[in-house]
Amino acid sequence: MTDLGDIEGGGDVSVAWDINSAGQVVGYSYVPGACHAFLWQEGESMHDLNDWLMPDSSEWTLFNARAINESGQIAGCGQNPDGQVHAFLATPIAANSP
Numbered sequence: 001m002t003d004l005g006d007i008e009g010g011g012d013v014s015v016a017w018d019i020n021s022a023g024q025v026v027g028y029s030y031v032p033g034a035c036h037a038f039l040w041q042e043g044e045s046m047h048d049l050n051d052w053l054m055p056d057s058s059e060w061t062l063f064n065a066r067a068i069n070e071s072g073q074i075a076g077c078g079q080n081p082d083g084q085v086h087a088f089l090a091t092p093i094a095a096n097s098p
Helices: none
Strands: 012-021 025-031 034-040 059-068 074-079 084-090
Touching: 012 074, 034 074
Parallel strands: 012 059, 034 059
Antiparallel strands: 012 025, 025 034, 025 059, 059 074, 074 084
16 A cells, blocks of 8 residues: 655645556545545655646546556546536647747
Protein backbone atom coordinates (compact mmCIF):
# COMPACT_ATOMS: atom_id res chain seq x y z
CA MET A 1 0.00 0.00 0.00
CA THR A 2 1.26 3.49 -0.87
CA ASP A 3 0.18 6.78 0.69
CA LEU A 4 -0.56 9.04 -2.27
CA GLY A 5 -0.89 12.16 -0.12
CA ASP A 6 -3.19 14.92 -1.29
CA ILE A 7 -3.18 17.94 -3.57
CA GLU A 8 -0.96 20.66 -2.15
CA GLY A 9 -3.05 22.97 0.00
CA GLY A 10 -5.80 20.36 0.13
CA GLY A 11 -7.44 18.63 3.02
CA ASP A 12 -6.85 15.19 4.40
CA VAL A 13 -9.05 13.15 2.05
CA SER A 14 -8.00 11.61 -1.26
CA VAL A 15 -9.68 8.73 -3.09
CA ALA A 16 -8.02 6.69 -5.84
CA TRP A 17 -10.30 5.19 -8.50
CA ASP A 18 -8.04 3.60 -11.11
CA ILE A 19 -4.46 2.63 -11.95
CA ASN A 20 -2.89 1.69 -15.28
CA SER A 21 0.05 -0.62 -15.98
CA ALA A 22 2.47 2.35 -15.87
CA GLY A 23 1.45 2.90 -12.24
CA GLN A 24 -0.40 6.15 -12.92
CA VAL A 25 -3.24 6.62 -10.43
CA VAL A 26 -6.31 8.85 -10.81
CA GLY A 27 -9.06 9.90 -8.41
CA TYR A 28 -10.04 12.96 -6.43
CA SER A 29 -8.68 14.96 -3.54
CA TYR A 30 -10.65 17.32 -1.34
CA VAL A 31 -9.39 20.90 -1.43
CA PRO A 32 -11.10 23.58 0.66
CA GLY A 33 -14.63 23.92 -0.73
CA ALA A 34 -14.45 21.31 -3.51
CA CYS A 35 -13.11 18.02 -4.82
CA HIS A 36 -10.51 18.14 -7.59
CA ALA A 37 -9.46 15.39 -9.99
CA PHE A 38 -5.85 14.25 -9.66
CA LEU A 39 -3.11 12.26 -11.36
CA TRP A 40 -0.39 10.64 -9.26
CA GLN A 41 2.79 9.07 -10.65
CA GLU A 42 5.56 7.23 -8.81
CA GLY A 43 8.25 9.61 -7.62
CA GLU A 44 6.08 12.70 -8.09
CA SER A 45 3.55 14.53 -5.98
CA MET A 46 -0.18 14.46 -6.68
CA HIS A 47 -1.13 16.76 -9.59
CA ASP A 48 -4.42 18.69 -9.70
CA LEU A 49 -5.74 18.09 -13.23
CA ASN A 50 -7.34 21.55 -13.18
CA ASP A 51 -3.82 23.04 -13.30
CA TRP A 52 -3.20 21.28 -16.62
CA LEU A 53 -6.33 22.35 -18.51
CA MET A 54 -5.69 23.87 -21.92
CA PRO A 55 -6.46 26.53 -22.75
CA ASP A 56 -5.94 28.02 -19.29
CA SER A 57 -9.16 30.01 -19.75
CA SER A 58 -11.35 26.91 -20.27
CA GLU A 59 -13.24 27.62 -17.00
CA TRP A 60 -13.97 23.92 -16.46
CA THR A 61 -13.59 22.46 -12.98
CA LEU A 62 -12.62 18.78 -13.00
CA PHE A 63 -14.08 17.13 -9.89
CA ASN A 64 -13.26 13.47 -10.26
CA ALA A 65 -11.01 11.29 -12.41
CA ARG A 66 -12.52 7.79 -12.59
CA ALA A 67 -10.40 5.91 -15.12
CA ILE A 68 -7.02 6.01 -16.89
CA ASN A 69 -6.06 3.87 -19.88
CA GLU A 70 -2.69 2.64 -21.13
CA SER A 71 -2.31 5.76 -23.31
CA GLY A 72 -2.73 8.03 -20.27
CA GLN A 73 -6.20 9.27 -21.29
CA ILE A 74 -8.28 10.14 -18.23
CA ALA A 75 -12.08 9.97 -17.99
CA GLY A 76 -14.07 11.64 -15.25
CA CYS A 77 -16.64 14.33 -14.51
CA GLY A 78 -16.48 18.06 -14.10
CA GLN A 79 -18.44 21.28 -14.35
CA ASN A 80 -18.45 23.36 -17.53
CA PRO A 81 -18.57 27.19 -17.64
CA ASP A 82 -22.40 27.06 -17.80
CA GLY A 83 -22.53 25.24 -14.45
CA GLN A 84 -23.54 21.90 -15.96
CA VAL A 85 -21.88 18.66 -14.84
CA HIS A 86 -20.56 16.55 -17.71
CA ALA A 87 -18.18 13.70 -18.39
CA PHE A 88 -14.74 14.61 -19.71
CA LEU A 89 -11.95 12.82 -21.54
CA ALA A 90 -8.48 14.32 -21.05
CA THR A 91 -5.81 13.33 -23.55
CA PRO A 92 -2.16 14.01 -22.67
CA ILE A 93 0.00 16.02 -25.07
CA ALA A 94 3.77 15.98 -25.39
CA ALA A 95 5.54 18.55 -23.23
CA ASN A 96 7.19 20.14 -26.27
CA SER A 97 3.98 20.40 -28.35
CA PRO A 98 2.99 23.89 -29.54
